[in-house]
Amino acid sequence: MKQLVESFINNIMTMNFNKNTLYILVLALPLFIGFSGCSEERLEVEPVGEFLSSNFFVTEDQVFSGLVAAYDPLGWSMAYGQWISWVMFGEIRSDNANAGGDPSDNDQPGWQEFDDFRNTNTNIVTQPLYRRNYIGIFRANTILNQSNVESPAVDRYKAEAKFLRAFYHFELFKHFGPIAVIETLLSPEDINLERNTLSEVFESITSDLVEAVDVLPSTLSSSEIGRADKGAALALLGKAYLYWADFLNDDQAKFDLAAKYLQQVVDLDKYELEDDLQSLFNFNSKNTKESVFEIQHNSIHTSDWGWFEGIDGNGIVQLCGVRGLCSEHPTLEAGWGFMLVTPSLYNHFLDDDTYRRDVAITSEAELAMEIDTSGASCDVVVDLTQGNIIDHTGYWQEKYSNFKSHLGTNVNGGDPNLTKSNNTHPIRYADVLLMLAESLTRGTGSDGEAMAHIDVVRERAAGPGDNEGAFKTAQDIMSQEGWTLEELIQYERRAEFACEGDRWYDLVRTGRATADLFPDGDLRSGNFNVQQHLWLPLSFEETTVAPMLTTFPDESLFQ
Numbered sequence: 001m002k003q004l005v006e007s008f009i010n011n012i013m014t015m016n017f018n019k020n021t022l023y024i025l026v027l028a029l030p031l032f033i034g035f036s037g038c039s040e041e042r043l044e045v046e047p048v049g050e051f052l053s054s055n056f057f058v059t060e061d062q063v064f065s066g067l068v069a070a071y072d073p074l075g076w077s078m079a080y081g082q083w084i085s086w087v088m089f090g091e092i093r094s095d096n097a098n099a100g101g102d103p104s105d106n107d108q109p110g111w112q113e114f115d116d117f118r119n120t121n122t123n124i125v126t127q128p129l130y131r132r133n134y135i136g137i138f139r140a141n142t143i144l145n146q147s148n149v150e151s152p153a154v155d156r157y158k159a160e161a162k163f164l165r166a167f168y169h170f171e172l173f174k175h176f177g178p179i180a181v182i183e184t185l186l187s188p189e190d191i192n193l194e195r196n197t198l199s200e201v202f203e204s205i206t207s208d209l210v211e212a213v214d215v216l217p218s219t220l221s222s223s224e225i226g227r228a229d230k231g232a233a234l235a236l237l238g239k240a241y242l243y244w245a246d247f248l249n250d251d252q253a254k255f256d257l258a259a260k261y262l263q264q265v266v267d268l269d270k271y272e273l274e275d276d277l278q279s280l281f282n283f284n285s286k287n288t289k290e291s292v293f294e295i296q297h298n299s300i301h302t303s304d305w306g307w308f309e310g311i312d313g314n315g316i317v318q319l320c321g322v323r324g325l326c327s328e329h330p331t332l333e334a335g336w337g338f339m340l341v342t343p344s345l346y347n348h349f350l351d352d353d354t355y356r357r358d359v360a361i362t363s364e365a366e367l368a369m370e371i372d373t374s375g376a377s378c379d380v381v382v383d384l385t386q387g388n389i390i391d392h393t394g395y396w397q398e399k400y401s402n403f404k405s406h407l408g409t410n411v412n413g414g415d416p417n418l419t420k421s422n423n424t425h426p427i428r429y430a431d432v433l434l435m436l437a438e439s440l441t442r443g444t445g446s447d448g449e450a451m452a453h454i455d456v457v458r459e460r461a462a463g464p465g466d467n468e469g470a471f472k473t474a475q476d477i478m479s480q481e482g483w484t485l486e487e488l489i490q491y492e493r494r495a496e497f498a499c500e501g502d503r504w505y506d507l508v509r510t511g512r513a514t515a516d517l518f519p520d521g522d523l524r525s526g527n528f529n530v531q532q533h534l535w536l537p538l539s540f541e542e543t544t545v546a547p548m549l550t551t552f553p554d555e556s557l558f559q
Contacts (some may be wrong), residue, residue: 017191042100058146064422066147070139070164071227074295077418079128082110085316086171087400087501089129091339093556094504095517096494098391100323100340105390111338117527120320121551126470127539129175133168137182138164145185159215163236166208167426170240173201174505177535177553182535192548198558202244210238216553218268225287225296230295235427238262242435246509247558255443263434265292271342271429273456276464278359280428283403286420292427297420314400317420321402322367324386326378329371335402337387339501341395344517345539348494350481352472355463358499362398397499400424430496432459438489447485451475454488457496508534 026521034347057063077083110125119126138355143490147154165183172179179206180193196204202445212233217491220229237263245254265271272289275463276278287294297314312527341361349357357367368381384392405540407419434457437450451474462471474479478488493506513534518525527533537551 017385018360020308023445043273048093057143058149058159058329058539060149060151063143063147063149063157065091065155066143067137067160067298070136070161073132073136073139073168074076074164075297075312076132077297077313082125082130083108083129083315083319084125085501086130087316087320087499088339088499089175090504091397091499094507094513095342096345096498096503097342097397098337098340099388100320100395101336101388102323103388105388107336107388107458116523117533118180119533121540121543123539124534127541129406129536130539130542133172134182137165138185138470141170141183141185142405144183146304149427155215158417159233160228162212163233164209166205166212166240167236168246169201169205169245170236170416171207173205173243174508175536176538179464179553180549191546193546194548195550195553198244198247205240206244209233209240215238219270226294228293231265231270232427234261234265234268235292237431238432238435238439239427240440243509245439246511250442252443253272254488255439256445259436259439259445262432262439265429265432266436271432273429273433273460277356277460280425281359281399281401281422283401283405286421291425292429292432293425294428295424295426313417313419314422314424315418315420316424317400317402317406317422318417320397320400322362322382322396324380324383324503326371326381326383327377328374328376329367329404330374330376331370331401331404332405333402334368337396339397339499340391341397342393343395345494345498346393346395348491348498349528352479353461355494356461356498360397360399361395363395372386381543382513401498425500430460430500432492433457434489434496439484440546441485441489450485450489455490457492461495488517499500 009303033106033385049224055137057066070311074078077085084501088111092099092111099108099111101112102363110119110123112119113123141159144158144165147158151237158518169179169181173559178195178201179197180552181196181201182193183204193218205505213230216230216233218226218230220227238258239532241254241258241261245251245258248254271292273289274288280287285370298312304363317335320339321333323335325332325334326332346357346361364382367376371378371381400422433453437453438454439445440450442446454474455471457472458477474485475482475490478485481488485489490510494503497503504513507517514530515525515528516530531552535553538549543549
């Protein structure tokens with residue numbers, strides 16, 4: 001039989017044929033094989049030396065391999081050929097940044113659409129962003145639904161899988177609103193999924209996290225850094241309840257639950273603020289004492305344009321570096337000029353808050369000073385003709401700086417633009433303190449306790465060193481500016497997490513995402529429509545395959 005088939009294929013390969021002949025031959029091949037007398041029994045054979053979902057996850061090592069795969073999408077800078085950074089989205093969608101890019105104003109068109117509120121259900125970034133998170137959920141569900149191994153190690157792996165499933169569902173909600181919750185492995189017939197309600201989404205997220213908290217360790221060994229522990233699960237649990245409370249019309253009981261779990265993070269007594277905020281973002285600074293959950297990026301693997309999900313580096317470092325920067329700059333390499341900081345963000349900082357501003361934002365004057373100080377010289381510090389002059393503001397982010405030191409760190413080759421190793425910070429301890437303060441004051445907690453947590457953040461905001469007594473307290477600022485405590489917290493969150501991606505999501509959850517964010521006459525103000533732009537629409541591709549999924553979440557789902 002084998003010789004007959006090989007002879008048939010060899011004859012095909014030596015023939016001259018046109019397209020129609022090829023169709024006939026391709027159709028003839030299975031008929032030829034079928035007439036050879038193969039029986040059904042001979043075709044149904046057990047896989048030899050292969051693992052399928054039905055015979056995998058039978059050892060601890062196999063379950064751990066599955067867990068590594070479930071973590072993997074966290075660090076994807078790309079999915080299906082598109083950049084999918086939640087940091088970029090949270091800044092560019094908001095009043096913190098413009099899209100930027102090259103002079104055409106059409107560099108990365110999906111991101112230009114996000115920036116200008118021109119995106120529809122055919123935006124090319126939307127589906128990759130959506131799929132990345134559901135791939136993560138699928139991989140977590142595979143561990144939780146397929147593994148029958150019983151051991152303390154596997155119990156922990158499953159707790160981590162529950163954390164990851166909650167994380168991915170939460171990321172989906174932040175972008176798309178109430179989405180379909182998936183907790184089982186689906187078959188091809190399970191196509192007609194519907195969006196779940198807000199409460200169903202958050203019940204799934206919080207249930208997974210509560211169960212994970214009971215199992216996850218409080219500390220990690222040096223070889224486990226980057227994995228979820230008890231503190232990460234508690235912090236995400238608190239953050240989920242904070243969002244849930246906001247969308248349930250300021251539900252005080254949910255705010256109190258947020259405060260309860262965030263206080264437990266503090267009570268672990270393992271986290272501290274770094275004395276120097278800048279140190280969180282220096283070259284190769286990773287997993288500091290302020291890190292509660294940190295997405296790991298590295299430069300030791302080969303990454304190239306043909307393997308989009310293989311990019312382990314942090315893509316936004318190159319994407320958001322200063323485009324057209326003089327090559328003589330002592331520490332920075334030129335980037336691609338995305339996520340250009342707006343004057344709105346630069347001017348947000350109070351007069352005594354310049355330290356935090358300078359950690360987050362740089363300008364042409366500061367770049368020129370750095371060049372002069374190094375003894376180098378440049379005819380042009382930043383060549384503006386290389387960048388998007390429409391989006392140009394004179395300001396660039398620098399928390400994810402494109403350091404020259406990144407060059408040459410990829411020991412296995414690959415494109416150096418794709419192998420930058422700065423980690424990203426979904427939750428750091430400053431976030432825990434400010435979320436705790438917000439939950440206390442918006443729930444039934446103590447305003448005094450809330451202000452004490454804010455003061456810890458404000459002391460560090462004054463700059464490195466012992467600033468006790470030398471910084472303006474929460475009470476000082478409220479009296480000086482005439483702000484409520486809630487308004488102060490809103491100020492602090494924007495200042496503390498400038499260029500880190502939280503801005504848009506904070507605006508949406510607190511009901512402040514409106515056209516008023518943008519100056520009169522600004523294209524974005526004119527385009528913004530709360531029904532179409534508060535949430536990303538599900539892609540045309542997705543709603544075509546699963547027609548019961550609505551493009552936008554209906555108001556009735558927010559219950």
